[in-house]
Amino acid sequence: MIGELSPALIVIIGSALTVFFPGGWPRNIFSLAVIALAGYQLHALGLGEYGQYSLFGETLTLTRIDGLARIFAVIFLIAMALNTVYGWWLRDAGQQAVSLAYPGAALGGVLAGDLVTLFVFWELAAITSVFLIWAGNNERSFGAGMRYLVWQIGSGVLLLAGIALFYRSTGSFAFENFIDGGMSLTDPAVLCIFIAFGIKSAFPLLHNWVQDAYPESTVTGTIILSVFTTKMAVASIARGFAGVEALVYIGAVMTAFPIFFAVIENDLRRVLTYSLNNQVGFMIVGIGIGTPMALNGAAGYAFCNILFEGLLFMAMGAVLYRTGTIKGSELGGLYKTMPLTAFFCIIGAASISAFPLFSGFITKGLIISGAAEGHYFWVWMTLLFAAAGVFHHSGIKIPYFAFFAHDSGKRPDEAPLSMLIAMGITAALCVGIGVAQIFTGPEGDPLYALMPFEVVIEKSYSPYISYTAPHVLTQMQILFFSGLAFAVLQKTGLYPPELRSTNLDTDWFYRVPGRVALLGIVGGVVALWRAVWGVTKGLIGGAVNGLYHSHGPEGRMARTWSVGYTALFTAIVLGIALIAVFSVR
């Protein structure tokens, strides 16, 4: 019926059609039907390449479904459906259309079979997603959206430049592993693409657009944003740069430094954006290690992260929706009237912290073990520190300051039913993935079946076997002692209180000195233009005045000449002409 139509195009076309449905259940049901149709198409197509088209004499591939693309496509579709349920109460045709178009574009990115197709969806994701930030509908969100757009388009332009250079040197738009293809990371083409991917996955120092923009979006917008852009970039890096050692160190830095910011941040959704950086860092390390197990860990962790990070964002969205604030300093004690939201938030927190029986536990170990097996001692130490830190800021801080801590006196209603259903399903998935292995054994683990590489279990203590005594024990030790540290610091008053504040990050450079420099440059250009215009006006005005002076009605040339003077002037002109003619011949 729909032939080889890309699942991504189904979602994107569907998103445009949502505006024809009245807000409320008809539009929501239609959105879910579109997502289901895309899921059906993904399944019906199966592994392979579809939708070939021709451009510049090259054959391009709209849809490539392989192991790597499939796991991301599946979780993207699940996330789209959960977000639709979560935002059931929304009556905003524009925001709802973009809430489907942007994930559709990201889906197109992970399914792209070549670099040109990737670029098209890369840019489409950038442009559609900014409307979710602007949906915040205030001056802050407008400014943040503009800055976000600069980063996103910057990434797109770098990608385009990289693709052009890559085509010039190889004559191909193939999107495979660049390094295995014989190119070096220092090759300008490869470097441009690497940095373009690095911006979207928020490498250290290129990260701050996430914290700047995401928390300025709406209740539902932030949840959607948190899922797609960075994970599309992770999938692209896994495809293009698996095994690049630099990624191990970049990822390790990514896991560690955002957690310091997360501890002192007051906006709890912004805390989660720092956590998002840290989480993507784990995936980047896995990709850098590049063994099948580490890559499976990275893809599997992305799958689980989209669920548990999404669940945490959903819980914070519910708090924002019900109380009108998401500042840790204003919240606390909400468990009394929002017990279900608190419960789901704790499940998300346990999952992101990789507690046994929750989804993070199944996949994070693959990455950390990958680092150990690759003998990256300091990276391994950093990952352990970051894992403890995740528990600290996402696992404890988020639920603690929102739902417990000091009683803020706020007594909001429980989250709306649609939010509770979405959070309930997400929580069930987090637990389901976490415990599946106990029932199916590692060989039958459904998440392992989705992983890009075959899961090979060679020894009795393979990292793929999650529930071994040492794995459970060491993980419990790190988590409980981290929890003890939090309790001790709270008891002793050493824990920094939640304060209404802004913390400077790399955006300061372009928002303060950069802004001053830009205003200076604009002022300079204006002054230069005025000066050039003044001088030009003076010169032209002088020339015109001179001509007017000599040729105008009162000018010398306009005077009536005597016959003798005319004859003399004619003779001079003829004489000059005669000399000129003779000298030319």
Added chain:
Amino acid sequence: MSDPQNNPHDEHGHGPRPGEKNYWLDNPKNVDLIWYALAGACFLLFVADFFVEKHPHFPIEEWVNFYGFYGFIGCVFLVLAAAQLRKVLMRDEDYYERKSDEDGKGQQ
């Protein structure tokens, strides 16, 4: 659906309201109970370390309760370092708005 802006807020005073149901965590003794349970769990995990055979990649993993101590020290370091970071990085909530207002005035 309710408008978040119109939700009833208790702007005065924190803590439980008079006549309100007393929740389990409102009793400080119960909070202490959680404390002791956590400390007890840590002790049990420490003891368990002697009985579980591990498969270390690095010699440091063979230290008794390495993961526990590392997690504890790591978190204390994280929080204390972040508190210092605050001294350098923390500004008022409307820092960027004020900055752009100042620039706006400078332009006029």
